[in-house]
Amino acid sequence: MxxxxxxxxxxxxxxxxxxxxxxxxxxxxxxxxxxxxxxxxxxxxxxxxxxxxxxxxxxxxxxxxxxxxxxxxxxxxxxxxxxxxxxxxxxxxxxxxxxxxxxxxxxxxxxxxxxxxxxxxxxxxxxxxxxxxxxxxxxxxxxxxxxxxxxxxxxxxxxxxxxxxxxxxxxxxxxxxxxxxxxxxxxxxxxxxxxxxxxxxxxxxxxxxxxxxxxxxxxxxxxARTDLPLAARRDAGSLITCTIDAHDPVRGLTRLGFPGGAFFVSLRAEPPGSRARIRLRARDIAVATEPPRGISTQNILAATLTGINEAASSHEAFLTLSIGPTVMLARVTRDSVTRLGLVPGMALWAVVKAVTFDHAAGHPGDEAAEPVPTPASMASWG
Incomplete structure (x- = not known):
């Protein structure tokens, strides 16, 4: 040591x-x-x-x-x-x-x-x-x-x-x-x-x-801590360690498993069994109070809202989401918190678009990911 x-x-x-x-x-x-x-x-x-x-x-x-x-x-x-x-x-x-x-x-x-x-x-x-x-x-x-x-x-x-x-x-x-x-x-x-x-x-x-x-x-x-200066950064979010479970070349997708769930991302080069750590920016995650339907996003994960915390702007808030033992952050407007009646303990759905992982893979110089679509029952920051 x-x-x-x-x-x-x-x-x-x-x-x-x-x-x-x-x-x-x-x-x-x-x-x-x-x-x-x-x-x-x-x-x-x-x-x-x-x-x-x-x-x-x-x-x-x-x-x-x-x-x-x-x-x-x-x-x-x-x-x-x-x-x-x-x-x-x-x-x-x-x-x-x-x-x-x-x-x-x-x-x-x-x-x-x-x-x-x-x-x-x-x-x-x-x-x-x-x-x-x-x-x-x-x-x-x-x-x-x-x-x-x-x-x-x-x-x-x-x-x-x-x-x-x-x-x-x-x-x-x-x-x-x-x-x-x-x-x-x-x-x-x-x-x-x-x-x-x-x-x-x-x-x-x-x-x-x-x-x-x-x-x-x-x-x-x-x-994952919202009380540190890291939370004030534009790329603030959660860091999740995953395992490459499988590739589907026909669909052009790779499955990344993590404790509590899995993500589907664009096809990656690493062999199954490899480890990958990804950053999910809080601003790229939307939440829904009911299962979203009729959207292109495949990464829709059942979650529990465990905390609502202040963000750098008084008009925004950080949501702490638990997906099994894994913690994920979403940044939403205060209006969304009120409009959706969000309180700790609620069941929510976290919505993460696949292109978000192009940035999350950690390639220097990536541009901002495309924002997640937001139907009426969903909240996101953008």
């Missing part, structure tokens, strides 16, 4: 960090928040690149920083690997030699993926003879990730590794990051302000604002 507690101020009246959180021994913990909230400063302090005024950092009980006890292990001895926005490869060395530099830094007794496995994992075998100047930005980042993993660190730190890439390149690199996460089997601290990266990669979320932790926990749990 990673344990972090830091306090630091830049100048007498400057920006201050006062943050504490934990991360599990395996998986990705995302530090998320607006620019200037302290994400990169926290990561720098964990890496040993910044000495905080007060703090403690430990990995699996091994303390690398404890200002109260006078402990501060130098950055090069912490066995933490850092991946920055820029790949920072050696320009005069080939990709192969850059990767092997990371391998040479690994302790003799350290375990982890081998050279060939990492090369295959990141799809960089065709690049081995090239130098960094002949690589695209996405290729350079994949090589930087491989070099970091081959050093076999105790902790992998990523400071917005995709921020310098355009939307297309980010979309290309994200699947490789997911493979790296699964293969590394170490804690990964990932700094980002891009919610699609959180959705695709993170197991745990630390939500930051003005140098302080607003909330921490499983990504799915925090996404």
């Amino acid at each position: 990673l344990e972090v507690a830091l306090r630091h101020r830049f100048g007498r009246d400057g920006f201050a960090i006062d943050a504490a959180f934990t991360a599990p021994e395996v998986g990705v913990t995302a530090l998320f928040g607006p620019s200037g909230c302290g994400k990169s400063t926290i990561l720098a302090a964990v890496a040993g690149l910044l000495q905080p005024h007060e703090g403690r950092v430990a990995v699996d009980g091994g303390v690398v920083l404890d200002t109260a006890r006078g402990i501060s292990v130098a950055a090069e001895h912490r066995r933490f690997a850092v991946v920055f926005q820029e790949a920072r490869l050696f320009p005069h060395l080939s990709v192969d030699t850059n990767l092997r530099y990371g391998l040479r830094r690994a302790p003799r007794d350290a375990t982890g993926p081998g050279f060939e496995e990492v090369v295959a994992l990141l799809g960089i075998a065709p690049l081995l003879a090239r130098r960094p100047g002949r690589l695209s930005g996405g290729e350079r980042q994949r090589v930087a990730l491989g070099r970091a993993l081959l050093a076999r660190p105790r902790l992998l730190l990523m400071d917005e590794p995709l921020a310098a890439l355009d939307a297309g390149r980010r979309g290309d690199v994200l699947p490789f990051l997911a493979r790296l996460r699964d293969a590394a089997r170490i804690p990964i601290l990932y700094v980002t302000h891009a919610l699609d990266e959180v959705d695709a990669l993170a197991d745990r979320l630390v939500l930051l604002d003005a140098g302080r932790v607003l909330a921490e926990g499983a990504v799915e749990q925090l996404a």
Whole structure:
């Protein structure tokens, strides 16, 4: 487990960090928040690149920083690997030699993926003879990730590794990051302000604002909370982990199963049994007080209204819907709440149009999904 507690101020009246959180021994913990909230400063302090005024950092009980006890292990001895926005490869060395530099830094007794496995994992075998100047930005980042993993660190730190890439390149690199996460089997601290990266990669979320932790926990749990700044975003909604149950090529549909139900979406490429996590934006979900008929939407799910909460606008409200153990959010007008007589405990039908999942699949740069049709017994926001 990673344990972090830091306090630091830049100048007498400057920006201050006062943050504490934990991360599990395996998986990705995302530090998320607006620019200037302290994400990169926290990561720098964990890496040993910044000495905080007060703090403690430990990995699996091994303390690398404890200002109260006078402990501060130098950055090069912490066995933490850092991946920055820029790949920072050696320009005069080939990709192969850059990767092997990371391998040479690994302790003799350290375990982890081998050279060939990492090369295959990141799809960089065709690049081995090239130098960094002949690589695209996405290729350079994949090589930087491989070099970091081959050093076999105790902790992998990523400071917005995709921020310098355009939307297309980010979309290309994200699947490789997911493979790296699964293969590394170490804690990964990932700094980002891009919610699609959180959705695709993170197991745990630390939500930051003005140098302080607003909330921490499983990504799915925090996404469903309407009392956090996430709820004020245009893409606010629920995050649902699904399994690809089956494909129907004739109809052009894929069935995604989740605890409590299933979605039918446009045909996907992943094989049955694969896992997929999707974001359903609250504004793309309508509700009905009776089963809708005569509409094109197939994703009509029986639900129980378990809560009605305030939204950023006084004219809107968030509905918390339970579909078995799965929680889903819908954003509707206050007028709809009154007109439909919505109260907690009511049986409702959640209506999600299939094209919504084009955005929910997490492709960077997607445009807004087509709004759901709204018959008289249905309520939606738009």
